[in-house]
Amino acid sequence: MSERFEKLVDLMAALRAPNGCPWDRKQTHESLRPYLLEETYEVLDTIDRQDGKKLPEELGDVLLQVLFHSQIASEAGTFTVDDVLDQLTDKLVRRHPHVFPNGSNDPTPTNAEQVVAKWEDIKRAERKADGRPESVLDGVPNTLPALLRAYQIQARASRVGFDWTHDEAGFDQMLNKVEEEIRELRMALRLPSSEGTTATRQQEIAAEFGDVLFSLVNLARFIKVNPEDQLRQCINRFVERFQFIEQQATASGRTINDLSVEEMNGSWEEAKKRQAAVNETPT
Secondary structure: OOHHHHHHHHHHHHHHOOOOOHHHHHOOOOOOHHHHHHHHHHHHHHHHOOOOOOHHHHHHHHHHHHHHHHHHHHHHOOOOHHHHHHHHHHHHHHOOOOOOOOOOOOOOOOOHHHHHHHHHHHHHHHHHHOOOOOOOOOOOOOOOOHHHHHHHHHHHHHOOOOOOOOOHHHHHHHHHHHHHHHHHHHHHHHOOOOOOOHHHHHHHHHHHHHHHHHHHHHHHHHOOOOHHHHHHHHHHHHHHHHHHHHHHHHHOOOOHHHOOHHHHHHHHHHHHHHHHHHHHOOO
16 A cells, blocks of 8 residues: 555544544444545535545545544454455456456457446355356445436446447437326326325326436436436536525615515526526637
8 A cells, every 4th residue: 555545544544433423423324324425425515616626625525534434343343454455356356358358259349338348247246156146237236326326327227238229319208207207197186085084195196207317317328328427416506596686685775575576587597598598608
């Protein structure tokens, strides 16, 4: 390990030592879960904002979580940070035989798509060797955000041919599927209240809405758009525009509650124009 990395490992051990930080010593794998998730999303937010100066700090916070978990495991005798590094190194070498030859006679991938297919073949072989289930859907964590999990599940199914054809006909079929799901949702919403209990009707409406979302995720994958990323960025745009409305209200000596719908819509459109102008400005 490099001197800087060793210093970090030693620092983490000192924080967990008997005379270290009471808060750090109290933490467990379970208690740290929300912090790992939070730090990961802060990295994503920094990338979305293209803040290259802030990114090293946020990546460092993610690395801290890796060191924290490794130190806890080391104290319990489960594994050490060296094991983490060794397993990652082995995995990268094992799953890139086209870069690190292993004596295999398998054809060398020549593009990114073939690399992904080979990666999946290797992962399936690893699961089989470990006696784990061999479903192509294994390995997609249940704890992923729902949009991202749907995207990953659909991508895995696609790799074995369970997909629409990637041509104009397939695109039309996929759009038809989205429209079909929207029609079914519309029908569920329009069912007379006399048909079934309120709870049953609400369950049917919720299920149809879920089908709409799932079909939209499939469409996003088809047109090479990550739905999780785009929804997050859409939310960011909404927040920025809404806060502009609030700022306009404050500038006029009022609060947003004092604005009419027409005034809010006007400020919203102005915010959209400002965002578009910033995006068109050369950097």
